Amino acid sequence: MSKTAYVRTKPHLNIGTMGHVDHGKTTLTAAITKVLAERGADGTTRYVSFDRIDRAPEEAARGITINIAHVEYETDTRHYAHVDMPGHADYVKNMVTGAAQLDGAILVVSALDGIMPQTAEHVLLARQVGVNHIVVALNKADAGDEELTDLVELEVRELLTAHGYGGDAVPVVRVSGLKALEGDPRWTASVEALLDAVDTYVPMPERYVDAPFLLPVENVLTITGRGTVVTGAVERGTVRVGDRVEVLGASVETVVTGLETFGKPMAEAQAGDNVALLLRGVARDTVRRGHVVAAPGSVAPARRFTARVYVLSTREGGRSTPLTTGYRPQFYIRTADVVGDVDLGEAAVARPGDTVTMTVELGRDVPLETGLGFAIREGGRTVGAGTVTAVG
Ligand SMILES: Nc1nc2c(ncn2[C@@H]2O[C@H](COP(=O)(O)OP(=O)(O)OP(=O)(O)O)[C@@H](O)[C@H]2O)c(=O)[nH]1
Numbered sequence: 001m002s003k004t005a006y007v008r009t010k011p012h013l014n015i016g017t018m019g020h021v022d023h024g025k026t027t028l029t030a031a032i033t034k035v036l037a038e039r040g041a042d043g044t045t046r047y048v049s050f051d052r053i054d055r056a057p058e059e060a061a062r063g064i065t066i067n068i069a070h071v072e073y074e075t076d077t078r079h080y081a082h083v084d085m086p087g088h089a090d091y092v093k094n095m096v097t098g099a100a101q102l103d104g105a106i107l108v109v110s111a112l113d114g115i116m117p118q119t120a121e122h123v124l125l126a127r128q129v130g131v132n133h134i135v136v137a138l139n140k141a142d143a144g145d146e147e148l149t150d151l152v153e154l155e156v157r158e159l160l161t162a163h164g165y166g167g168d169a170v171p172v173v174r175v176s177g178l179k180a181l182e183g184d185p186r187w188t189a190s191v192e193a194l195l196d197a198v199d200t201y202v203p204m205p206e207r208y209v210d211a212p213f214l215l216p217v218e219n220v221l222t223i224t225g226r227g228t229v230v231t232g233a234v235e236r237g238t239v240r241v242g243d244r245v246e247v248l249g250a251s252v253e254t255v256v257t258g259l260e261t262f263g264k265p266m267a268e269a270q271a272g273d274n275v276a277l278l279l280r281g282v283a284r285d286t287v288r289r290g291h292v293v294a295a296p297g298s299v300a301p302a303r304r305f306t307a308r309v310y311v312l313s314t315r316e317g318g319r320s321t322p323l324t325t326g327y328r329p330q331f332y333i334r335t336a337d338v339v340g341d342v343d344l345g346e347a348a349v350a351r352p353g354d355t356v357t358m359t360v361e362l363g364r365d366v367p368l369e370t371g372l373g374f375a376i377r378e379g380g381r382t383v384g385a386g387t388v389t390a391v392g
């Protein structure tokens with residue numbers, strides 16, 4: 001059976017749900033697809049149920065999201081790829097991979113619980129990986145008390161302001177993913193209002209479609225009989241079936257033999273598109289999350305860089321002791337996490353709460369550029385947030 005090709009009729013954006021565990025991200029994701037599927041105006045959105053989003057056996061057994069999941073939907077004005085991210089503290093690593101692809105995020109906060117540790121951690125990480133716009137879904141509003149919800153809203157706006165998101169201007173919409181899924185009209189309307197806020201508040205980012213092609217690898221799959229497929233969002237440029245590309249990290253050069261978005265073939269993918277690339281003759285185990293597929297010779301990977309880094313305070317979940325030259329944490333850069341040696345130069349010591357300049361020597365070559373944001377993590381928690389100021 002031949003598949004229907006993807007037709008680009010509306011601007012495409014990448015968004016996603018993030019926030020603390022159990023605040024209702026997956027339920028809301030399912031509800032969004034249901035509301036849009038039933039709106040039916042253009043009939044293009046398909047309902048994706050909760051158990052098709054959290055579909056791994058371990059996810060079902062534990063009742064939490066572990067892997068990021070992608071769904072697609074359309075509003076009247078836009079086509080969206082939506083990443084549902086895990087909230088559990090053990091899977092922040094997967095959350096960062098998802099966030100690295102986003103043009104905007106829906107921060108889901110339970111109106112009953114308010115800001116919790118991963119609410120704050122996700123906001124910080126989103127900022128670091130370049131998410132410039134956040135819309136807030138104050139979820140579980142069906143079960144919440146109005147006055148308490150007002151307080152939660154204030155608290156969320158403050159948190160966003162503290163991370164440079166201009167919390168006063170951020171749309172905060174009170175929703176109930178659960179009641180919307182059940183078809184309660186009051187709450188399906190709340191999901192519509194949330195989508196309107198996303199449509200109007202998250203701007204279409206500038207897409208550098210003429211730049212050399214670059215895609216950070218989010219996932220690697222094998223399609224029996226066809227070969228190895230890598231997935232991710234195109235960061236910049238355009239790629240067509242038949243183009244030569246190199247896989248940085250795997251040190252292979254190959255040809256793109258197929259291109260798809262959400263199972264629909266396409267002849268050409270451009271900056272912003274969430275795609276699967278079929279690569280000729282590449283063994284599955286040579287390519288990994290964190291590698292970068294790019295136009296041959298267009299990027300020079302490097303190991304050494306200088307950065308300005310904010311060391312999280314203890315209150316923010318960071319370290320309780322200073323870090324010193326010789327410190328060796330993990331650096332989260334695009335979809336990669338790579339170990340690196342820190343050199344603090346003359347300062348030699350950085351205390352929680354300090355902003356410092358450091359030189360980093362990574363354990364492997366990574367495509368780097370000035371202005372690239374990254375996070376520093378150690379033993380399962382985020383301890384720093386930085387920006388590359390010089391490469392080499
Ligand atoms: N009352 C109420 N309960 C909700 C609502 N949304 C979700 N829940 C419940 O909250 C629990 C967690 O929902 P999930 O959607 O799995 O939460 P999540 O944020 O995706 O969780 P993780 O992905 O594991 O971080 C489930 O029992 C849901 O039924 C809501 O709007 N109202």
Ligand SMILES: [Mg+2]
Binds near residue numbers: 025026084085087
């Ligand atoms: Mg979930």
